[in-house]
Amino acid sequence: MKKEIKELIEISRFYGSDSRFVIAGGGNTSYKNAEKLWVKASGSSLSTITEEEFAVLDRAKLSLMSQKTYSNNPAEREEEVKNDLAEATINKGKRPSVETSMHNVINYAFVVHLHPTIVNGLMCAQNAEGDLKKLFGNRALYVEYTDPGYVLFKKVENSIIAYRTRYGEEPAVIWLQNHGIFVAGDTIEGVKALYAKILDTLSDNVILTLPAGVRATCPNTEIIIPGIRRILYNGSPKWLKVRKNELIKFYYDSIGHQSKIAKPFTPDAIVYCKSNYIFLNDEGPEAVLAQAAGVIPSFISNFGYQPKVLLIKEIGLVSVGDTEAQCDIILDVFEDAMKIAYLSESFGGAHPMTPSQIDFIDHWEVENYRRNVAG
Ligand SMILES: [Zn+2]
Known part of the structure; x- marks a missing residue:
């Protein structure tokens, strides 16, 4: 060599x-x-x-x-x-x-x-x-x-x-x-x-250091995650995976913080996580599942796909994928977006992609998919 x-x-x-x-x-x-x-x-x-x-x-x-x-x-x-x-x-x-x-x-x-x-x-x-x-x-x-x-x-x-x-x-x-x-x-x-x-x-030159450390699983996770899986079920079973740490808490704790991660930062992130995400801010299993039962079907009919990322108060960051490995990648990529948003505060705050930039990637993905299927 x-x-x-x-x-x-x-x-x-x-x-x-x-x-x-x-x-x-x-x-x-x-x-x-x-x-x-x-x-x-x-x-x-x-x-x-x-x-x-x-x-x-x-x-x-x-x-x-x-x-x-x-x-x-x-x-x-x-x-x-x-x-x-x-x-x-x-x-x-x-x-x-x-x-x-x-x-x-x-x-x-x-x-x-x-x-x-x-x-x-x-x-x-x-x-x-x-x-x-x-x-x-x-x-x-x-x-x-x-x-x-x-x-x-x-x-x-x-x-x-x-x-x-x-x-x-x-x-x-x-x-x-x-x-x-x-x-x-x-x-x-x-x-x-x-x-x-x-x-x-x-x-x-970063002013705020990233929140670090894991957080204990909330006991309601055992009720909420199977409930979400049932709402998502459309004939093909999905994997759901939960991650919870101090950084994720920073975002599930505040609707204001969530607005900083509501849109993707890079084309790469769209490929893995898509460009829309679900934020559930109610508390307690019944309220969360009632909110999910309303939000998820309208998400699917608005965007034409199932959510890949949900952020649920006290529960954590939840990824939805076809395999466990895919769920891990989605969690890694979305957690990276959280870090980007957090670090960007040192440089004037988050600057996500614009709607037309996002549209181009979404459209391109659809075209690629059609071509792959046709090929
Ligand atoms: Zn690149």
Whole structure:
């Protein structure tokens, strides 16, 4: 194995196994030389990645994609882009993610793209851009939210080109609003040093530390959870899982706090948790179940899907999934959103995605689903 691929695996596992950096298998890493690019294939997890789980792409073919004109219809465009990515893939059968083109245009050997909680505490805050420049200087490269896929790639590419012209150097860090961060370097030590500095600076500037510690299960959980399961039952049984801790209490205790987590912060979160959540603020099993019996059916008829996330006073955060593993991921992703909302208070308060940004992801998901079914 090439020395650089060993290093790519090392740095992928290093961040993949640290929950401050990676939640629910998100993020991707790459290494490139002049001809080829190795990037994490879709469906692999950074924490356990092996050489076989990287897609290897022809960089000449990848570079052609930035000049090409694709369809104006988002679903058609993303299909064309997906086909071109597959065409540029040397080890056929490996699926490179839509973020691959961004890795290709960053002019460093190693690129580590992650959605770290504390980074998103800033990137999903009202003062994201202003506070970023205050903390990291005016040269910090900030990219405003753009719908994911080819359009985001072009926006990032144009920002990099503008940066080169303006400062005569390559940006090594790219901050993406309501998304995450790209960090690059010619050595993995260089990437690690940049991430360490970013995390230190952000931690030093967080005013409120996250509430920590677990809380004991409420005895009413045994009555309420089976009751909720009965209300949700539509012929196919679901898994429900409960988590309760000081952070979750902070949100179930106050309707005001709940308003900060009522909308998603990132496209990734929508994929796992959807974009609407149920908050039950009544107390005692009978009142909670009566409230649930009213709220859940109207939720389903309004949004056309079952809730994946419920927050219930005194009970905790409840996830609904098809498997136990899916429930754990939903809990992790939604708890991460709680942390993002909490940390964002240090940077002007929560800044969730807008309704039209959310709509695009919801629509895209439906399109993808139709295509998968049709395929
Ligand atoms: Zn991403």
